[in-house]
Amino acid sequence: MTQEVQSRPPEEVLIPAGLQGLRLLIWRIRRTEELRWARVALLRVLFGIVMVALWEGVSGRLIDQRIISSPGALLEAFLDLAGPDNPDGTLWTHFAYTMENTFWGYLAGALLGILFGFMLAEAEVIAQVIEPFIMAFNGVPRIAYAPLFIAWFGIERQPKIILVLTIVFFLCFVSTFSGIRSVPQELVNVARVLGGRKADILRKVVLPAASPWIFSGLKISIPFGMVGAIVGEYIIADRGLGYLLQRYNNEYFTTGIILVIFILMFFVVAVNQLLNWAEGRMLRWRPTGQTGQETAIPN
Amino acid sequence: MSAFLSIRGLGKRFLSRGTVVRAIENFSLDIEEGEFVTIVGPSGCGKSTLLNILAGLYPPSAGEILFEGRHVRGLNPEIGYVTQQDNLLPWRTLRKNVLLPIEFRGGSASGGAEERVGALIRKVGLSGFDNHYPHELSGGMRQRANIIRTLVYNPRVILMDEPFGPLDAQTRLTLQNQLLDLWNDERKTIIFITHDLTEAISLADRVVLMTGRPGTIKSVTPIRIPRPRDVYHIHRSEAYREVYDKLWEELRVEVARVM
Ligand SMILES: Nc1ncnc2c1ncn2[C@@H]1O[C@H](COP(=O)(O)OP(=O)(O)OP(=O)(O)O)[C@@H](O)[C@H]1O
Numbered sequence: 001m002t003q004e005v006q007s008r009p010p011e012e013v014l015i016p017a018g019l020q021g022l023r024l025l026i027w028r029i030r031r032t033e034e035l036r037w038a039r040v041a042l043l044r045v046l047f048g049i050v051m052v053a054l055w056e057g058v059s060g061r062l063i064d065q066r067i068i069s070s071p072g073a074l075l076e077a078f079l080d081l082a083g084p085d086n087p088d089g090t091l092w093t094h095f096a097y098t099m100e101n102t103f104w105g106y107l108a109g110a111l112l113g114i115l116f117g118f119m120l121a122e123a124e125v126i127a128q129v130i131e132p133f134i135m136a137f138n139g140v141p142r143i144a145y146a147p148l149f150i151a152w153f154g155i156e157r158q159p160k161i162i163l164v165l166t167i168v169f170f171l172c173f174v175s176t177f178s179g180i181r182s183v184p185q186e187l188v189n190v191a192r193v194l195g196g197r198k199a200d201i202l203r204k205v206v207l208p209a210a211s212p213w214i215f216s217g218l219k220i221s222i223p224f225g226m227v228g229a230i231v232g233e234y235i236i237a238d239r240g241l242g243y244l245l246q247r248y249n250n251e252y253f254t255t256g257i258i259l260v261i262f263i264l265m266f267f268v269v270a271v272n273q274l275l276n277w278a279e280g281r282m283l284r285w286r287p288t289g290q291t292g293q294e295t296a297i298p299n
Numbered sequence: 300m301s302a303f304l305s306i307r308g309l310g311k312r313f314l315s316r317g318t319v320v321r322a323i324e325n326f327s328l329d330i331e332e333g334e335f336v337t338i339v340g341p342s343g344c345g346k347s348t349l350l351n352i353l354a355g356l357y358p359p360s361a362g363e364i365l366f367e368g369r370h371v372r373g374l375n376p377e378i379g380y381v382t383q384q385d386n387l388l389p390w391r392t393l394r395k396n397v398l399l400p401i402e403f404r405g406g407s408a409s410g411g412a413e414e415r416v417g418a419l420i421r422k423v424g425l426s427g428f429d430n431h432y433p434h435e436l437s438g439g440m441r442q443r444a445n446i447i448r449t450l451v452y453n454p455r456v457i458l459m460d461e462p463f464g465p466l467d468a469q470t471r472l473t474l475q476n477q478l479l480d481l482w483n484d485e486r487k488t489i490i491f492i493t494h495d496l497t498e499a500i501s502l503a504d505r506v507v508l509m510t511g512r513p514g515t516i517k518s519v520t521p522i523r524i525p526r527p528r529d530v531y532h533i534h535r536s537e538a539y540r541e542v543y544d545k546l547w548e549e550l551r552v553e554v555a556r557v558m
């Protein structure tokens with residue numbers, strides 16, 4: 001916000017009085033950061049429109065519509081799926097099913113992950129003992145466990161929730177653990193000298209110092225957690241976005257597949273935006289430039 | 300009858316990469332209540348190690364510390380420690396950082412705490428920065444905050460490890476002056492490490508000169524320059540120059556021995 005602000009607009013007033021107000025307004029806006037931001041936003045929208053227009057133009061003319069679908073077909077499919085007469089539930093049913101599974105798995109995984117991260121960071125020996133086991137379990141792509149989870153937990157929600165849980169657990173566990181490990185020993189020592197007891201130090205020094213790490217774990221867990229839910233549904237389910245993907249795939253219904261992808265995109269972007277905002281508020285103490293970095297969305 | 304703070308035959312060895320580093324050896328010093336002692340010595344001679352032991356952050360390998368005649372093991376709540384880095388909590392504002400020891404010591408309920416914090420902040424010229432985060436303060440401001448965070452809970456002994464080390468000359472002098480004022484008002488016992496001989500002389504009742512590693516005491520020099528002292532012009536006084544020359548000669552030998 002370090003901008004010199006002239007107190008009045010330049011005095012070349014040969015403009016009718018009505019326009020004068022408008023001119024003043026434009027002049028004001030131009031002097032603020034908001035305009036820069038508004039311009040970026042405007043260009044983004046334009047970019048989006050151009051891409052969609054290109055897509056529509058190319059589809060069915062240069063490239064077969066069965067391969068790349070088209071925005072029009074997408075909208076049609078969306079309205080159709082959102083409508084009431086669908087054999088196995090509307091778009092909303094599928095969306096809600098996936099999101100509920102993601103939510104419960106995420107909640108449990110995040111809580112357990114953070115808790116374990118804290119406990120193991122404090123327990124040096126145990127951490128060293130079990131580290132290779134954890135890494136081994138985590139190193140295997142989660143989809144490999146899916147059949148096992150289905151065998152153990154059935155074909156309903158449970159295996160999907162568990163799949164999400166294991167993914168989120170590890171991400172949150174690792175980030176919490178390393179966050180706590182990276183708390184500078186000097187800060188802890190100073191707190192001890194200042195009279196802090198163990199519980200005080202944990203609450204007032206260790207937790208806040210580790211919070212940026214914990215936050216980033218929570219953030220990257222969202223898209224990865226969703227992957228878990230969708231993979232689970234893809235393998236076996238009668239509902240959910242993953243189920244839709246699998247069905248459309250069998251039907252060679254490209255438009256449907258792209259539609260599901262778009263729904264996921266919108267959701268992830270929205271949630272990420274929300275978390276950035278929350279993070280920015282909670283970590284306001286950090287020097288600017290460090291808050292609210294965008295988290296890359298894994299594929 | 301033992302002194303207020305008595306350090307007896309203190310030694311510290313570190314095992315580092317399979318070799319034993321003798322950081323301090325046979326360090327003995329008696330300090331009176333309200334005394335201002337400064338310690339100088341070549342880099343790596345164990346000054347920070349000495350303060351860490353006095354603060355109770357880790358135990359000595361040999362020797363003992365008596366506080367008012369009693370053995371001290373572990374942290375001593377009567378001892379405050381102003382570390383070389385300011386170590387302010389970055390997520391707390393200046394005011395909340397200074398309040399931290401009071402929160403830890405369960406004194407936040409007593410109404411006096413807020414006033415005392417406010418008074419100290421004013422005293423060191425930080426008014427108006429109460430609600431700034433550490434990254435919004437300059438190095439000198441952070442160091443002042445670091446110092447009053449220790450003063451606020453009134454420990455009877457204050458250890459200071461090169462607190463003005465990274466600061467520019469003017470800020471340094473200003474802070475030395477403020478520290479002398481504070482010390483004058485409250486008469487704490489201060490053990491102050493510095494690598495700046497002038498600083499050591501300006502502030503001290505006694506200057507302790509340490510040898511190179513393993514660090515032990517080479518000389519203890521009483522400074523008889525009358526108080527209150529003018530840190531800005533002390534270098535003009537004859538007494539200062541005499542002491543400075545003597546100490547510099549001793550220190551030079553030690554530094555040459557180490558380097
Ligand atoms: N935790 C440790 N483990 C191993 N060696 C250590 C440790 N702490 C200090 N030492 C060693 O002890 C010696 C004294 O270190 P110390 O930090 O006390 O020196 P210092 O006098 O404060 O030096 P400076 O003036 O540069 O700050 C050094 O040789 C250092 O390498």
Ligand SMILES: [Mg+2]
Binds near residue numbers: 347348460
């Ligand atoms: Mg040191």
